[in-house]
Amino acid sequence: MSYVTHANAALSFQGRLKLAQLVVEEHWPVRRAAERFQVSPATAKKWADRYRAHGPDGLLHGSSAPRTSPRRTPARRERRILALRFTRRWGPHRIAAHLCMARSTVWKVLTRYRMPPLGSLDRATGLPVRRAVPRRYEHAAPGDLVHVDIKKQGRIPNGGGHRIHGRASAQHRAAGRQRPGYAFLHHAVDDHTRLAYSEILGDERKDTAAGFWQRARAYFAGFGITIKAVLTDNGSCYRSHAFNQALGPGVKHRFTRPYRPQTNGKVERFNRSLATEWAYARPYRSEAERAAAYARWLHHYNHHRPHFGIGGQTPISRVHNVNGNYT
Template sequence: MRELSVTEQRYRAVLAVISDGETVSSVAARYGVHRKTVHGWLARYECEGLEGLADRSHRPRSCPHQIDADVEAAIATMRSAHPGWGPRRLVFELARAGVDPVPSESAVYRALVRLNLIDPSGRRRRDRKWKRWERGVPMELWQMDVVGGFVLADGRRAKALTGVDDHSRFCVSAHLMLRESSPNVCDGLAAALRTYGVPGQILTDNGKVFTGRYNRPPVEVLFDRICRENGIEHLHTQPRSPTTTGKIERFHRALRTEFRTDRIFGDLATAQAELDAWVHDYNHNRPHQALDMATPAARFLTGHDAAITPLRPPADTGAAHRPDASRSDGTWVTRRASAVGVVCVSWQQVCLGVAAAGRPIDVWVTESVLQFYDGDQLLRTQKRDSTGEVRVKRSSAPQRRPRVTASVTDQPT
């Protein structure tokens, strides 16, 4: 005996009322449902026929506390332009842009997950064995180090002497040099001392340009001599202990991701000019989460006692992930961008830029937003203005293709 489907059972209940003349109460009692449910089946059958008796989505028509589509699109735009921005920074930028009401950090995080801009499985648990420390006033301690990765057009590679104030995270040195030699490093140190004055202490690792205590026999290098002659106490980390200089290492991460060291500079002077401009923005305009979203300059120039706060895990900088074709909250369609990079979906035109001109673009269509992908690369997230049916001109589950070539010149291997 064949088992009846849900739609067939509902259809028989409707026929029992319409054709056989049974009461709604008796039919509801026989099928074990409420009278309102039977009335609903009758209304759906009258409006839509047999198709109206099929199961429908249980998703609510609206969610009063969900982020507005305009704000969600703004969050996606900010995250795509600044992959290092987490929920806290995004909330700060939305408030600065005048968004009202400002969503919570947890709401922004859920929006990033919903838009496939973060991988929730990639979150790392907080490591509680490290102890947070911070000097109480500016100019008490500088952390300094040397970082590489600056590629010049002639094939040479430059390095930078970097330094931050421990209390304020103010960058006091970002001096580029072609060779990591003791005179070049000390030129950067001397420039920082002339500009900002003499700190009480300087903390470095045990590199040969910083100390000669591991030489046989131990010697005083030029860096040590400058510190001694200026009354600066030179502190060293333990071997293989990079977490001791965690603030300068975190500055290096911001340097790589925000200043973009993965590009080619014309010459050393051009690279230094661009680096100086970025450092000025870092010091005076960029809010710092460890300073309760204040700028380093606000704390360095008007020093106050440090407030000890718990250590936060690093921000997730993972790239966007394509939605799975099996998801039920959206549909994949494919469009080819025009000669000027415009894509049309359901009579809504979106410009992706000339870099996407003529390329096949995969579009993830939901009820509120459109997400445009070139291969695995998310190009743009746009609020959906149209409500009509979206035609699937090509494949409903597009294949991955190579992404649009980035405008930044890649490093030579």
């Protein structure tokens, strides 16, 4: 049995053993033995009683943890927390909202079981990796900056793809001959609130991007948000005269650094969320079925899904700031 001396222990193990042996085996009075080892009579009696009952093992320090913890989270609930962490790779904010628990409780459970932070997990394998911590930034008010981007996504053939039938199946080979093509998801994400407006469109041409931005601007205006600046990549549709006209007067157009998608990090993070929580969250039997689920997921994202980057709030809660304090 291993032994580690407590930092505040009055006696080492050998000292406790000698004290107990003097009292139990050599019949020293407890008070005399206490004076000999410069401890209180109560301490001397405690170690003597433990030696009498359990021998030398009774002189080892036990755990300081309580025998029972009535207020501890039930084991079944802890297993649900860990299962959500493993299967869906959710943070404490989302798990707490899903299970109607306090975020601090979920965080303590994850810490107790030494679960690594999500930022330290490899997305493909789920194994811990060491990554540099990104520098966070955020604009002070809604509309100060809106991130705009296009996500190109392969369409699902009718009857479902390999996620339903398997890559070696005849159905998958037949689906490949359909050549369903691609869908283009146009996004606009507000930097401060993370409020997102998104549409599934057929291409990424300049007129399509310009029309999308006009509808996105009207969407944000419906919440009282006035756009001051827009951040896009260097795609030809965004550098076109049509998109520049659609921006409208007073809107500054900023471009990301070439080959640096991190510059447009807010919308890139949105792309990751929709991929794991909507696009590939479950098998779909057609592109129409998946597209029909998109509006529901987008509403959930804006109105109900807690966002770790804004302290566990929902995007809509940051829009409806009745005090007008966006700092």
